Amino acid sequence: MPRTRARQKSRFSDPLHEATIATLKRVVEPLAELMFDTGVSVHQFSQIMREAAVRSAANRIAKANGRDSKSRVAIVTGLPRSQVARILNAKEELPSKPIREHPARKVLAAWFENSRFLDVNGEPDLLPIFGRRRSFEQLVTMHAGGIPVRAMLDELTRIDAVETFADQSVRAKSRVPILRGLTSSAISVIGERTRDLLGTLGYNLRSRSKPLFEGTAVVDDADIESISLVRREISEQATNFINTADSLLNRNLSKSNRSTHKTMPKCRVGVTVYYFQDDIDVRAVTSPEMQLRRKNLRRQPQTTSNKKRISPRTKLES
Numbered sequence: 424m425p426r427t428r429a430r431q432k433s434r435f436s437d438p439l440h441e442a443t444i445a446t447l448k449r450v451v452e453p454l455a456e457l458m459f460d461t462g463v464s465v466h467q468f469s470q471i472m473r474e475a476a477v478r479s480a481a482n483r484i485a486k487a488n489g490r491d492s493k494s495r496v497a498i499v500t501g502l503p504r505s506q507v508a509r510i511l512n513a514k515e516e517l518p519s520k521p522i523r524e525h526p527a528r529k530v531l532a533a534w535f536e537n538s539r540f541l542d543v544n545g546e547p548d549l550l551p552i553f554g555r556r557r558s559f560e561q562l563v564t565m566h567a568g569g570i571p572v573r574a575m576l577d578e579l580t581r582i583d584a585v586e587t588f589a590d591q592s593v594r595a596k597s598r599v600p601i602l603r604g605l606t607s608s609a610i611s612v613i614g615e616r617t618r619d620l621l622g623t624l625g626y627n628l629r630s631r632s633k634p635l636f637e638g639t640a641v642v643d644d645a646d647i648e649s650i651s652l653v654r655r656e657i658s659e660q661a662t663n664f665i666n667t668a669d670s671l672l673n674r675n676l677s678k679s680n681r682s683t684h685k686t687m688p689k690c691r692v693g694v695t696v697y698y699f700q701d702d703i704d705v706r707a708v709t710s711p712e713m714q715l716r717r718k719n720l721r722r723q724p725q726t727t728s729n730k731k732r733i734s735p736r737t738k739l740e741s
Contacts, residue, residue, distance in 0.1 A: 477510040527600040547595040
């Protein structure tokens, strides 16, 4: 009897379904960390998943059949038809348009591309912070969309993309702004970058044509002492690659836009490079004496003197 059940279980098992469940668990783990950091509840996340699933299923069915079908959406998602109708009839709160390019990225890109702000060697020039002509103030005015100069300087300094000097001049250190900290901009970048990466991987799963490029270099037994050196080298090489890719996209696509008709359809094109590293187990690299231990608290028995201090009235009120 046990063998028969095991045979039936293996017969009806779905490797793709099981692999998808395991993948979703891995994807949700970093999202859960973001939820904890920002106070988003599991109930809110569940509601977001339901709405996203219903709208995604509705779009897929509409493309395949040419018409909407709430019943088909209910079958695909496993949700009641009444809930599907309520979600589809409600106004979509998620932004339908792609997130606008971050102002800091636009300012730095112009600093590296616009000949007005380059030195004789074609590198980003040292600029005075304030000034009407050829200054950081003018750069921000032209490309930051109304953001104050001091606010942009503070943000670029915070993410270590620029260096300021005592004579009130500023120099660009990096063309790629890496947004850090719990800010709305940094959190928005998580959504955009994650969507693009999963979109590429999903496209390669479903498409039979030439796949989109995706590659990963990883080792499972990296020496902790060499990580800082490797991380610095990868950061420098990745920055150079992104700078080259950015120039290539802007140069070729701008020429294409000038030569083609203005009504031609357009789409987003880009490439992202990122470094990843698992958390280091502190217990594996520190001695037991150095590890922080949780202090064990014990309830102290109440002494006779303490009991005498509490009046009967106080005991009743408590």
